Amino acid sequence: MAKSIKEIAQELNVSKSTVSLVINHKAQQARISKDLERRVLDYVAKVGYKPNSLAKSLATGRSNTIGLIVENIGDSFFGPFALYVEELLRKKNYHVLYSSTLGDPQNAQDIIDFMLEKKVEGILLAPTVNLDEHQRKILENKVPLVVFDRNSPEVATHYVHIDNGDSSRKACSYLQSIGCENFGLITIDSDQPQMLARKEAYLKFCEETGMKARILQLPYRRLRQKGIAAVRSWVSKNMDLDGLFFTTNYLCILGLKSLRTEGGEHFNFPLFSFDDHELFDILNPKISCIQQPLEPLAKTCVKVLLKEIDRGITSPKEYVISTNLIKR
Amino acid sequence: MAKSIKEIAQELNVSKSTVSLVINHKAQQARISKDLERRVLDYVAKVGYKPNSLAKSLATGRSNTIGLIVENIGDSFFGPFALYVEELLRKKNYHVLYSSTLGDPQNAQDIIDFMLEKKVEGILLAPTVNLDEHQRKILENKVPLVVFDRNSPEVATHYVHIDNGDSSRKACSYLQSIGCENFGLITIDSDQPQMLARKEAYLKFCEETGMKARILQLPYRRLRQKGIAAVRSWVSKNMDLDGLFFTTNYLCILGLKSLRTEGGEHFNFPLFSFDDHELFDILNPKISCIQQPLEPLAKTCVKVLLKEIDRGITSPKEYVISTNLIKR
DNA sequence: TATCTTTACTAATACGTTTTAGTAGAAATA
DNA sequence: TATTTCTACTAAAACGTATTAGTAAAGATA
Numbered sequence: 001m002a003k004s005i006k007e008i009a010q011e012l013n014v015s016k017s018t019v020s021l022v023i024n025h026k027a028q029q030a031r032i033s034k035d036l037e038r039r040v041l042d043y044v045a046k047v048g049y050k051p052n053s054l055a056k057s058l059a060t061g062r063s064n065t066i067g068l069i070v071e072n073i074g075d076s077f078f079g080p081f082a083l084y085v086e087e088l089l090r091k092k093n094y095h096v097l098y099s100s101t102l103g104d105p106q107n108a109q110d111i112i113d114f115m116l117e118k119k120v121e122g123i124l125l126a127p128t129v130n131l132d133e134h135q136r137k138i139l140e141n142k143v144p145l146v147v148f149d150r151n152s153p154e155v156a157t158h159y160v161h162i163d164n165g166d167s168s169r170k171a172c173s174y175l176q177s178i179g180c181e182n183f184g185l186i187t188i189d190s191d192q193p194q195m196l197a198r199k200e201a202y203l204k205f206c207e208e209t210g211m212k213a214r215i216l217q218l219p220y221r222r223l224r225q226k227g228i229a230a231v232r233s234w235v236s237k238n239m240d241l242d243g244l245f246f247t248t249n250y251l252c253i254l255g256l257k258s259l260r261t262e263g264g265e266h267f268n269f270p271l272f273s274f275d276d277h278e279l280f281d282i283l284n285p286k287i288s289c290i291q292q293p294l295e296p297l298a299k300t301c302v303k304v305l306l307k308e309i310d311r312g313i314t315s316p317k318e319y320v321i322s323t324n325l326i327k328r
Numbered sequence: 329m330a331k332s333i334k335e336i337a338q339e340l341n342v343s344k345s346t347v348s349l350v351i352n353h354k355a356q357q358a359r360i361s362k363d364l365e366r367r368v369l370d371y372v373a374k375v376g377y378k379p380n381s382l383a384k385s386l387a388t389g390r391s392n393t394i395g396l397i398v399e400n401i402g403d404s405f406f407g408p409f410a411l412y413v414e415e416l417l418r419k420k421n422y423h424v425l426y427s428s429t430l431g432d433p434q435n436a437q438d439i440i441d442f443m444l445e446k447k448v449e450g451i452l453l454a455p456t457v458n459l460d461e462h463q464r465k466i467l468e469n470k471v472p473l474v475v476f477d478r479n480s481p482e483v484a485t486h487y488v489h490i491d492n493g494d495s496s497r498k499a500c501s502y503l504q505s506i507g508c509e510n511f512g513l514i515t516i517d518s519d520q521p522q523m524l525a526r527k528e529a530y531l532k533f534c535e536e537t538g539m540k541a542r543i544l545q546l547p548y549r550r551l552r553q554k555g556i557a558a559v560r561s562w563v564s565k566n567m568d569l570d571g572l573f574f575t576t577n578y579l580c581i582l583g584l585k586s587l588r589t590e591g592g593e594h595f596n597f598p599l600f601s602f603d604d605h606e607l608f609d610i611l612n613p614k615i616s617c618i619q620q621p622l623e624p625l626a627k628t629c630v631k632v633l634l635k636e637i638d639r640g641i642t643s644p645k646e647y648v649i650s651t652n653l654i655k656r
Numbered sequence: 657t658a659t660c661t662t663t664a665c666t667a668a669t670a671c672g673t674t675t676t677a678g679t680a681g682a683a684a685t686a
Numbered sequence: 687t688a689t690t691t692c693t694a695c696t697a698a699a700a701c702g703t704a705t706t707a708g709t710a711a712a713g714a715t716a
Contacts, residue, residue, distance in 0.1 A: 383702030
């Protein structure tokens, strides 16, 4: 069905080398006559030759594929992010081998092994916890690695991310500017660095402004079962609250559910979320938030990774993308 | 860095064949002594040998990769769907090469060419318009193809989908059962077969029950700009409406925006959506819907595709997945 | 002891490409 | 005319694996 270079060569009575050179636009440098070049080109077009990219990759060592590893391709952050990445890479003639780890290090292991076997030319990774060894392994294999969204402080990699502390600070100032004098923070009981940074910035803000800090840490593991009740009871114990700052969008949604009365009316103070959500623009009251700009994030990741692939691995750098404050 | 079979063979003073056979668990059938087998196995484990899957694929003709082509991996249907597919395939030791066409046939062309070059063993495709030729090309290349969600009536392929007509009918009956005697349909001005089927079923329902049919067709191309106003004016011209049936979830969301008054109160009749959405469970009033069961859908797609890969291409069949009616 | 079997391997070829060194013949130089 | 240079190619090796036919040595059979 699909013809090989060998067959084409035989049918044209020339050598495989000739055909290969012509196809790869090296006819000139290899002094193939214009005449023969045309003949090959025409024939190749006529039979609709498609190179076997496995063989090609084996010979050249280039797979034209990069790996994208996220926690869950189905979620509202990684899905659209992946789309941007794909678009950007398509323009550079690269394609994406993606995988979701679902937070399971064993999955991550399998995925990375598979990608290394497939000889991806670089990997874009949003690490979940306990992926230090995995990252080291990638680097040991001399495969360029760019980490985004989160990182492991223990392992030195290129790292593209937003400034969590600064963004959190902006959020606090905004709440203050719209009249909140006693707003609390609802976060998650987890030591993900980005969550810690968001909390720290809130604490610093309190210190500076003299506002009393009130923090609720929800359990990461049994959030769905315990979260709603926890928020409800905490809020009712802190009746002087006049605003809430959630450190991520799913917490904010959970908060919404918690604070709605049976009748359907809502609480009567502003909510603010870190990370946007389709919901926030539709609900009433609308919810302001810090928005991570997906496109710049994706652009930077791709640019840095391609540079590494092109010029060889360089010493790790950080790239900080600034966030938007969406007022609603 | 990464050792090859050749190097391992040299270091052990045996032939490449021996190493290869042992690695592939063919030691017994090739009468390699238990002793040597152990020696090879141990050494291979010790140096952490990882096969080069490009070479492997070239030799065996199997890439252990399947292609998944959707319109937009970032959306709330395809994203989670892709996750299921990935999970299911992981168990069978397959991986996914995915791509989003964004509805552009040229993109689709590039993607398919790339996948064929990569020697994917099968393709899972949710076709957008004008992809008939593309599908034929895949089949000509003897690559198993399973089409889902939508299909092109012009080209015969395995086709996994829900029963749009029947589901739409269920929706109508449900609205009737909760007291709606004059509900309208809001759909999109496009000839996608699934949309047509949903509309037809509504019309048939009207005919059978004697209900007056009222249909608003929104413009596919300039939906965002024109949609909200169009819904608003149409509803106000049809004051006797007592329910709305949206043929897809983004239309329903658009409807929500349209029908909300400035004060934040809602219209006072039931809304029903085809396709579920995270929102519908959270909003007040909650919105009932027809839900496409992603997991069974993904399972069937994967099962059918793997069977084709295993046993060779068979004559096209249809697989209908039944939907759920979610009452809220 | 000559022949057949079995055991335990290995040599060789193939997969489809890229790439480099080589070469036959023509043309130019001395 | 003998040597060098150039032209237009091609042969061969390499990438890393899988697979099949083959083989030497040992053991079994007659």
